Amino acid sequence: MLRRASAALIQWIDSDYCPGGAEKMRNEPDKVDWIRVMPFVFLHAGCLGILWVGWSPIAVWSAIALYFIRMFAVTGVHHRYFSHKSYSTSRFGQFLLAVFAGTTVQRGSLWWAYHHRHHHQHSDGPEDAHSPHVHGFLWSHIGWITSRRNFPTDYTKIKDLAKFPELVWLNRFDLVVPILFATAIYFAGVALETFAPGLGTNGPQLLVWAFFVSTTVLFHGTACINSMAHLMGRRRFKTDDDSRNSFILAISTLGEGWHNNHHRYQASTRNGFYWWEIDPTYYGLKVLSWTGFIWGLKDVPQSVLEEGARAEHAASVAAAQTAAQSRHEHGHSPLKHVIPAAAAIAVATVNAAGNQIPRRADGPAVHKDVSELAHELNRPPTPPASNSSTQA
Numbered sequence: 001m002l003r004r005a006s007a008a009l010i011q012w013i014d015s016d017y018c019p020g021g022a023e024k025m026r027n028e029p030d031k032v033d034w035i036r037v038m039p040f041v042f043l044h045a046g047c048l049g050i051l052w053v054g055w056s057p058i059a060v061w062s063a064i065a066l067y068f069i070r071m072f073a074v075t076g077v078h079h080r081y082f083s084h085k086s087y088s089t090s091r092f093g094q095f096l097l098a099v100f101a102g103t104t105v106q107r108g109s110l111w112w113a114y115h116h117r118h119h120h121q122h123s124d125g126p127e128d129a130h131s132p133h134v135h136g137f138l139w140s141h142i143g144w145i146t147s148r149r150n151f152p153t154d155y156t157k158i159k160d161l162a163k164f165p166e167l168v169w170l171n172r173f174d175l176v177v178p179i180l181f182a183t184a185i186y187f188a189g190v191a192l193e194t195f196a197p198g199l200g201t202n203g204p205q206l207l208v209w210a211f212f213v214s215t216t217v218l219f220h221g222t223a224c225i226n227s228m229a230h231l232m233g234r235r236r237f238k239t240d241d242d243s244r245n246s247f248i249l250a251i252s253t254l255g256e257g258w259h260n261n262h263h264r265y266q267a268s269t270r271n272g273f274y275w276w277e278i279d280p281t282y283y284g285l286k287v288l289s290w291t292g293f294i295w296g297l298k299d300v301p302q303s304v305l306e307e308g309a310r311a312e313h314a315a316s317v318a319a320a321q322t323a324a325q326s327r328h329e330h331g332h333s334p335l336k337h338v339i340p341a342a343a344a345i346a347v348a349t350v351n352a353a354g355n356q357i358p359r360r361a362d363g364p365a366v367h368k369d370v371s372e373l374a375h376e377l378n379r380p381p382t383p384p385a386s387n388s389s390t391q392a
């Protein structure tokens with residue numbers, strides 16, 4: 001017990017410290033490690049500091065700005081670069097990206113990428129560390145990150161990243177960047193108090209808002225993709241998991257809300273597959289590519305876009321059929337709802353013609369195919385495979 005507690009204390013500083021071996025730790029049952037998780041609890045508790053430091057417009061705006069700037073780091077760096085390698089950069093560029101992503105305080109980029117690739121391999125199956133369908137909402141949102149077995153990074157599963165010692169170092173000592181970042185914010189507040197007293201802020205106030213509040217909200221915004229994006233929204237693609245597309249989540253996470261798209265085709269730099277699916281992370285990466293800092297952004301294949309368009313069409317036909325069925329069951333004539341006057345005129349015209357208009361026994365073949373497709377959509381979903389081999 002005492003050995004475990006002292007190991008957890010050392011792990012605050014050195015994430016890779018595992019006396020019994022990382023593999024043994026990963027095979028333990030899920031259990032919150034209260035000592036190990038104290039820095040994370042401290043992050044949340046720091047938000048209460050607003051009771052003492054008060055607020056100022058500059059402090060609140062800094063918190064909002066740092067939320068969105070660092071959400072870009074979560075989605076554009078942790079996710080679309082390290083987890084999926086959806087674009088390229090130089091070795092030094094990659095190091096800078098890892099430092100930038102370190103300011104998000106979501107552990108190291110390699111820890112992030114390892115767990116995320118694991119999620120894609122086992123999405124919504126028993127092995128998935130954060131599926132709301134397997135472990136419940138709260139565990140998928142916040143519980144899994146506090147579990148002892150989810151602390152170590154399995155470097156053997158991310159060999160493409162583990163071969164860079166500078167990335168492994170940042171991942172191992174994952175508190176270094178956050179501490180430097182928080183210190184810089186504190187001294188920025190001190191400088192503003194000295195040189196621009198009219199702004200009404202100071203070191204402690206800026207630290208509480210721009211670091212503690214902003215980082216805590218950033219964590220929960222990100223965590224919504226693990227929890228909410230597998231519960232809320234529409235499923236365009238019939239993936240093996242229960243991932244969904246949600247406009248609200250896309251706005252709050254700069255494009256990650258198009259999660260069903262992403263589960264269908266993970267290699268693309270963009271998660272919003274069509275122009276109307278807003279994806280600010282992609283726009284930011286596109287602009288960055290014009291500077292030459294990153295390159296080789298990957299697009300969505302035409303075949304996947306066409307598959308999406310077919311699925312949308314089948315879904316709209318199915319929705320129309322369901323609506324017609326419900327009107328029929330409730331005894332309403334569709335003519336009461338859909339342009340009643342025009343429909344009445346049309347009926348009158350047909351009747352006046354003495355029913356001489358020839359009727360086709362069957363609709364055109366294309367309609368038959370579509371209704372069959374729609375019928376498919378109405379079938380209950382097949383349960384997700386426990387050992388899906390969808391590769392990240």
Ligand SMILES: [Zn+2]
Pocket residue numbers: 119123225226230243259263
């Ligand atoms: Zn997912």
Ligand SMILES: [Zn+2]
Pocket residue numbers: 079083084116120262266
């Ligand atoms: Zn992903």
